[in-house]
Amino acid sequence: RSESIGSSFSTYNNKYLTVPQIRPSVHFGRINGAFEPSGRMETHNNSKINNYLDGTQVEARGGTSPGGKHFRDSKRKVDYVLAYHYRKRASQHQRSIGSLGHLHRPSPLAIISNGEMGKKAQMIEMSPLDALEEEKREQREEYERNLVEAGLELEKDIENKSHGLSFVRIHAPWNVLSREAEFLKIKMPTKKMYEIKEEGGILKKLCEIWHKATKPLQPKLLTFFVSFFLGITTLIANNVYDAAYPLHDVCIHNLKHSSLASMLKLLYREWARYGAFYKYQPIDLIRKYFGEKIGLYFAWLGLYTEFLIPSSVVGIIVFLYGCITMESDIPSKEMCDQEKAFTMCPLCDKSCDYWNLSTACATARASHLFDNPATVFFSIFMALWATMFLEQWKRLQMRLGYFWDLTGLEEEEEHPRPEYETKVRQKKLKNETNKKDNIDEDEKEKLTWRDRMPGYLVNVASILFMITLTFSAVFGVTVYRITTAAALSISKNESTRSNVRVTVTATAVIINLVVILILDEIYGAVAKWLTEMEVPKTEKTFEERLILKAFLLKFVNSYAPIFYVAFFKGRFVGRPGSYVYVFDGYRMEECAPGGCLMELCIQLSIIMLGKQLIQNNLFEIGIPYLKMLFRKLKDERTEKKESDSNHSRHPQQWDLDYMLEPFTGLTPEYMEMIIQFGFVTLFVASFPLAPVFALLNNVIEVRLDAKKFVSELRRPDTVREKDIGIWYNILSGIGKFSVIINAFVISVTSDFIPRLVYQYAYSQNGTMHGFINHTLSYFNVSHLKPGTQPDNSQFEQEVVFCRYKDYREPPWSPNQYEFSKQYWSVLSARLAFVILFQNLVMFLSALVDWMIPDIPKDISEQIKKEKSMLVDFFLKEEHEKLKLIESFIMRDKHRNKGETKGRRNRAASFCQFSRSQRGSFTSFSSQHTEV
């Protein structure tokens, strides 16, 4: 299956190749300059003038530049946009207009001149609000000055209103990009391809490799920006800037009707609409437009969705098997048999009457849908499915990494987060004031375990508190169920009484769902707060820890009620005559007579579907839409109030993009899918239809996310990532956890084992006849505690013994009501099954893991071939270059002996070096592979 994905990639490779933007005018001095130590402000200052957009040369063409994506000169492309709100005092407003007066015409462009305005402003007394605004302005000026000094070209709207939105548009000239690329080791080749036409064969192939390696320029360019704008996050967090984003490809609002054949258009047509749901995603294109990180997310989502297809099919078959065999199921037939009805003990004290088991016939029959031997097979299947999925993902990731040239992507030495640096500075200060000299220098530079202790403690305490909160919520809902059930069963209304269980279960699950949804939002915020408390050093660790914490909290939150129903509900009921009471008069709740599995199934399906429907549709579509509407309205109103001269101008691309929602990371997307993956694998034994619902959801989800990325979010910064990081570990952890959970669901929650034990150990004739009788214990009603008997029994017959579902000794046994031998033997069988199931599935998973190689064979062979070819090529190339130098030296020798001695020596040393280099190159390349 992954083959077909691969081929679809290559189709896209051919189809949507970006036109290589060859810019031959590479400035060599610049590149060399990358090796100079930084800090030469003086020299850079000279070039600043060139970098700035020269207002006088530009025609004021207004919004007529094609697509609104260029500087006013219609040449330089806007690569990145910074947006901010400004606010001026009236006096300053006057002055700033004055200072720009020499431009003679009301140009919307301003030349920033070394914070000169700021200096003037400082001389005048300011209100606190103004002071803040002034500080922000200075920060902006400082930041923009740095950008300009780094060689970027800036265009800025003039701040001609008393307050409003202003954009800084940034263009990165090619030479800056190349220099920075080398400096930051992003490995962007400065020339697309060298051309060797005399030689075919190997070289031709080599060229292809070359081509492939150098093709994806666009994302790298954007990646460059990300690393360039380090610190912009802090500035945005401090409200100095409002937003920072690269521009979308075209005016996305006219997407449907636009005739521009842009990349975004293609994305829209091939990907971001529901009509394309049956198509493979154009992963290569997505990657090219949004970068590797987002590309990997969609590739992962695609593979996951694809993998859901077979599991859905099997799930449906298992479900159908349940439907078909329902009629022939002897236990449910026996339960429904009204002739040989069992008189059951009352379900609550006093107000409840004895009842006939046959009244629970419906739930028993429904239980069989999910409680049959096919589910055992299905949960083994799903465990292997999960392993297979993870293996295939590893392979696909490898494949994509290869085609996307990610294999060598190193974890960059990330800069510490500003928060971390602040903390370290604080520590240093404190240490200096305390004059502790016994701390060694190294420890001063970083946060030690002792410094982090308070943060960790708060973390642990908070997480424990949150988990307790979740459990309390579950307990609260349980209490609600118990009390409501009790209240309803006293009701005089017959129809109310008969529907107690349904009513209570349904309302309780809905409450559960609401609690989950609310806590989910809270926990997201708490996890972020806690991670900030921890002060992780780098952005990467921050993200990882945030994800881990958020996952832990949300996982517990989503699954706590389900775990309760699966493993705890009905297990602490006690027995007639000695019930366990939650509080006075209220017994612990029991499961329906058909077993807890049915209830688990209801719980699962409602929470899963509800979560998907509400979180996906309401939260992901509705709320952003509302937000956007609201903001639009607000902006329009402020604009109207201003009623400026510029009001009529056609909105530029950056204006339109600014209107969109900011991109806030992939974490929520992944989280949603991972929680869903949990629903699909963890409790699949109790709900074989989970994959089907997941599949349906995901087919929509893919296009929904696509739509969101294409038309509802500002274009995200391109981030290069070579894998999905911590999410893989979480997935693999869930996969492993699912084995034991499924083992327990089958053995403990379902009636599979008791049936098996009955059939092979207790049944008279090897059939299931008599199973129901076997599972019900006897109770002598005279042993009921006084005051707990049914108040006024209207039961049709005189009751001496009532029955209850448990394996206990009958009243006539010497140790009446103790657990019977059956209880222990069934328990043994259950536990033995858990051991058997877990070890079998783990063994099979290990086998699958072992048999599927992590690196696809074609990729590994390709890599080997390319490597040896490149080594050969380099050796040869190096050799020829040497020969050239040698020939020069030889000629030199002939021409002027003595004069060029110095140079000759230098050249000779080079030859010598090159010889060593040949060896070193190979050893170098070998040494650093496969690390």
Next chain:
Amino acid sequence: RSESIGSSFSTYNNKYLTVPQIRPSVHFGRINGAFEPSGRMETHNNSKINNYLDGTQVEARGGTSPGGKHFRDSKRKVDYVLAYHYRKRASQHQRSIGSLGHLHRPSPLAIISNGEMGKKAQMIEMSPLDALEEEKREQREEYERNLVEAGLELEKDIENKSHGLSFVRIHAPWNVLSREAEFLKIKMPTKKMYEIKEEGGILKKLCEIWHKATKPLQPKLLTFFVSFFLGITTLIANNVYDAAYPLHDVCIHNLKHSSLASMLKLLYREWARYGAFYKYQPIDLIRKYFGEKIGLYFAWLGLYTEFLIPSSVVGIIVFLYGCITMESDIPSKEMCDQEKAFTMCPLCDKSCDYWNLSTACATARASHLFDNPATVFFSIFMALWATMFLEQWKRLQMRLGYFWDLTGLEEEEEHPRPEYETKVRQKKLKNETNKKDNIDEDEKEKLTWRDRMPGYLVNVASILFMITLTFSAVFGVTVYRITTAAALSISKNESTRSNVRVTVTATAVIINLVVILILDEIYGAVAKWLTEMEVPKTEKTFEERLILKAFLLKFVNSYAPIFYVAFFKGRFVGRPGSYVYVFDGYRMEECAPGGCLMELCIQLSIIMLGKQLIQNNLFEIGIPYLKMLFRKLKDERTEKKESDSNHSRHPQQWDLDYMLEPFTGLTPEYMEMIIQFGFVTLFVASFPLAPVFALLNNVIEVRLDAKKFVSELRRPDTVREKDIGIWYNILSGIGKFSVIINAFVISVTSDFIPRLVYQYAYSQNGTMHGFINHTLSYFNVSHLKPGTQPDNSQFEQEVVFCRYKDYREPPWSPNQYEFSKQYWSVLSARLAFVILFQNLVMFLSALVDWMIPDIPKDISEQIKKEKSMLVDFFLKEEHEKLKLIESFIMRDKHRNKGETKGRRNRAASFCQFSRSQRGSFTSFSSQHTEV
């Protein structure tokens, strides 16, 4: 701990640096020639004369060349030796002497001249034996001719006897080595180091890296030979040659007294003697002398031995805990209490009497040594220990790989094995005769699943048969035990009767041990035979499959009796009155009253110790010694019979080395250790002293192996490997398997769980008092089947009820002798413990695995640093070289315009290329790392 190893390496790095053999006369044309297509026999033939040892220039100095390690010219070093036995017909003998007659003196050197002898010989009629000999000679001549054509220099003894041993000594000239190294991409730098002295800082560091990368020349040289002499294995297998080996460093027989400070001497002093047992192994030196593969083995063995120290300490503590608490153990006190003695049911039919449980007091007390709560802790500890060990090994392997420059070692495209190629050829032939055109071309070239089917089937069948054989052996020993026990208990001799159990157990275990040792040898051969049957494609897959098969068979063989005792013995006994009989009159055997754990412990310790003692000492020391003695004797006798003129000559290094045992691979060494690792981890719950014995064994084993490698084996070919391959997977598999095995040993074999259950569920006062009574069921002796009662009971009192160890209903219960509720509850507890234990330990192991990073932090940082430094350096270097070329071009332009246009263009294209190369270099290096 691994830090200290690391530092010991670096000590050795400084201490035992090989003196760099700088040979500046690198021939450049040669290197370029590596790119020429091979097959130019004519040109090579010209150079052949140079390659051959020119006999006339050489003084016949006899054995006086220093150390006997050089050609007769005392200059060219003997790098490799081929040895063979020849046999001549008298006529040919005459002729060959004649053809060499022109040398005028009886020089022991011969010049091989294009198989001219062979041609002559063909003209004469030959006996079949002679024909075979002739064929071999031709093969040798063919092979040697190829070597000479490849540029190697050969020296050969003259075959002046009618039959005898002859050596071909090979010297590889430097230029051949460099050429081949490049050709084979072994990445051997042709120059050791370039010298840049003007610049310090980064370059100095770089030089160090360089130095490190280029230092280990010796092993690489030998590795080169390995790849060079492809096919020698086949020739040796066909008896064309007897042996092929590189020479040892010095005359090893005088090792102790020699004053030569050679590498081998150092190895001997620092490593290969028992006196050095407390020292860290000089791994770097071992690697330098024997190559990476053997170096890794000893590093692994060292780490393993080191890791055994803490586990031994904890094991001893656990054992001591058992000793100390023995006195206070209530159950064993109760068992020994002769006042309240329990009357036990007879242990065999008729001839056995009732007996008092207090007579089994000793075993009960001994049982407590190993059957106490501390062992539970110990087995958790050992599971984590195993995980930790594997993690640390991964790290050490990484560290060694880094220091030994193995990280980039690619799995070389191995040539298919000759057997495989033969098979393919056969297939092709068959297809051609059958004229099947429907098979596609690709399938013809390789063996398909269908071709391999018979081999696989034979494999599976044989392995199943072997495993059945093992089980039969175990069953046989069981039968021996049962019958002997029965026979002995009829014995009239009182002392015989009282020692039945001890005698039977001891003899049976010894029989087991002997069977294991014999089958081990057989299985080794069978595994090899089966793997050859499979026709694996490459040598690597051959080795892997051989190891897997051999491991499977030997593992089953070693552990089957232990598994039997641990999990099956005494579980199918039946009960008094309804015993299970193996065959008429012989009951299934039971465990001693103290539980099976004691017996398991005896079984384990005897098999483990016996295997180690016999296989290590007898097989590894004794037999090789005997073999060598025998061969020496035989050789001496033949030599005497020949009584040649050369008899008196001093034996050369190659003669001495030939006397040694050939090196047959590391598989037996690893296998032995892995089986031991199994003993240490799998059943550690029953025998906490296993690590201690393993440690003692290994301390000796390290030096024993060292001694063997240094002085008893021919020097092995150096093989570069970057890891221990499949052994790691096997180790990790054993580690995982040990978790579940230990869980079962604790819960099923030991009495830990029944005690716990008694204490917390049945005991009246929460103490262990009454436990023995609780575990013994009652039996009414009148229910004994007629004919099975004790013949003439001499028991002191009248017996109505006898007791037996089981949880069954008493005779007075309605369902007498059925499993009681206790039985099921204890079983449930046992199984619950297994689940708990397994999941807890697996979780902890996963945690340990997750917490310890696979790559040591310093290494990963170092690699990152080096990589970025090298990239910087290359860019700079490249740039300067370009500037040089450009300056040449500029000068050229000034001097003669027009004339050098062509060359200028060429140079310009180079500049252009170089620009691209700069990018490409970085992108290339990035692309191919971390694959």
